[in-house]
Amino acid sequence: MGVTCGAIGLRAMAMGRVRGLSSAAAAMGGSAPKQFKATLFPGDGIGPEISEAVVKILHAAKCPIEWETHIIDVRSKKPGEMLVSREALDSVLRNGWGLKGPMETPIGKGHRSLNLTLRKELALYANVRPCLSFPGVKTLYENVDVVTVRENTEGEYSGLEHVVSPGIVKSLKVITRDASMRINEFAFKYARNNGRKKVTVVHKATVMKKSDGLFLKCSREVAKNYPDIEFEELLIDNASSFLVSNPSRMDVMVMPNLYGDIISDLCAGLIGGLGLTPSCNIGENCVLAEAVHGTAPDISGKNLANPTALLFSAIMMLREMGLREQASSIESSVFRVLSEGKIRTGDLGGKSSTTEYTQAIIDNLN
Template sequence: MYNVTLIPGDGIGPEVAYAARDVVDATGVSIKWDVVEAGEAVMKDYGTPLPDYVLDSIRHNKVALKGPITTPVGTGFRSVNVALRKELDLYANLRPCISFKGVKTHYEDVPIDLVIVRENTEDLYAGIEHMVGKHAAESIKIITREASERIVRFAFEYAVREGRKKVTAVHKANIMKLTDGLFLECAQKVAQDYPQIEFDNMIVDAMSMKLVQSPENYDVLVMPNLYGDILSDLCAGLVGGLGIAPGANIGDDAAVFEPIHGSAPKRAGLNMANPTATILSAALMLRHLGEDEAADRVVKGVAEVIAEGKEVTYDLGGNTGTKEYAQAVIRHMK
């Protein structure tokens, strides 16, 4: 039996999180869920959307499935997601982008199956910034050898484990010769340890164009924090949007699996949210636990429901509810 922390979140979070839990339970994998509340609902009692008991649960269980959480406005708290990554050293952000038959996109005839591996802890997103007098602001870009080598090695290890063929390092070393230059140097060094995996590198602006022109040519892309944030949303757009985009934040001691989309509080409680991204995030979780067969069945169930098109949510062109969509996935899994 696996112990897994479940953070329902707020807004549509509980609906999509519990739908994903139902799908995972239907695989037959034995999981004991430790349900812990975070987000706006606990602010009044704890003064923070991320109480210590949430972190304690994840540290104990090592694995968590999380629904979206609203970032409070005007409290000084940056983000639950950012805090989780920092507190648990979840240095790798994993964003698979896979096309599903039945999802209307501009690339319906192009098979897309690529993965963004984004460094999570530094770069401009470290938030080291200040005013320079009254009329200028400065943000400091931090790139370290340790973090760069760690994230590139994660990307190569992922490629080996998942049977992928190619890793592309994305950078802007032609302009930022020291910071991105160091990242590229580290990538080239680590690549030498994986001669069985093809390696190349590409400047981020050219990469953006190539992803739009020929996304089918790319496999695993690894990059610093800012570029990863931008390109992962771009790739989600190629395959149909954030509603079908799973995600994971992974460290050496813990991993949190979650959809990329927001909490959409206006749609909360209406049983109309699309749980696909959360269900696919749960499939990533199962694979992380070593339950590959169960993960494959979940992805197969999702793919068949979407391809059939009869029991999909409003954003996929149907009128099926969140709970009913999850039950359709379960039927197709079986």
């Protein structure tokens, strides 16, 4: 499939244009196929509710997608067992596209992270999270427009931990040249294809001289091939400070796994929280869009959940499919609904149900 990053950009969404062809469109000679098949993981807690809302909105927007649904039942799994079936994994690889609601990894010794399992098994090496201010959603910051590009397969999340002796645990941080070059190349291509001006590498090479030092070295090497993109190096502590004091200083940020996990959530807080933040995982052979917020068991089944994060993750997938018209229509509808302020869910200060919010978006489609 040869997935690229050309069509994944929330800034491009807001501007009503996307630079470059999506991978799917490029493979078809510039025109998107008439019908797509995508895998749906509804998730846990509020997952099935918001997944149903998103599927309903995409159907109303005439998105030519046939869904193949797989339920991942983690509660029935014993420690050490795979949390995701081979059948479910093969579904994403076969279809090339996936949408995942929030999922909960069972607590207890022996259970590998569900998200880590998906990223490893599907070779999803890049996580992209655009954070863009939403009209009508009041926060401490205005006109936030930043993107985090996170290496998704190694670092501290390699899952290599062991007990050295009672009371002493060793966790291995793995940084490789191949993965570092790949994610940096992705970030710079993303910046160029989406009209971004600057890429900042976020690191701690002053302390982790070998591991982060290698990542930084790869960033510098890739940057030389993109003279049109400004390149900046920032320690993670300085980057965090700049984000909360003046987020407009930042543009595209590329970083190892752990830093990306933390910084991307910090950026979500700038625009109103994880309930508004889209996320997309990119691999060589598939794309998995996902909601990165929790399962919210306290409101599960009460028709109160906000589907915006999962919906905008789906919009990222639509644009990568080449379905730009449908993506723009849905996005514009959400902006209109939130700008009017009459219909919004409880997390956004309103009293509307998931059903009412979903219907309002459908009613406002172009």
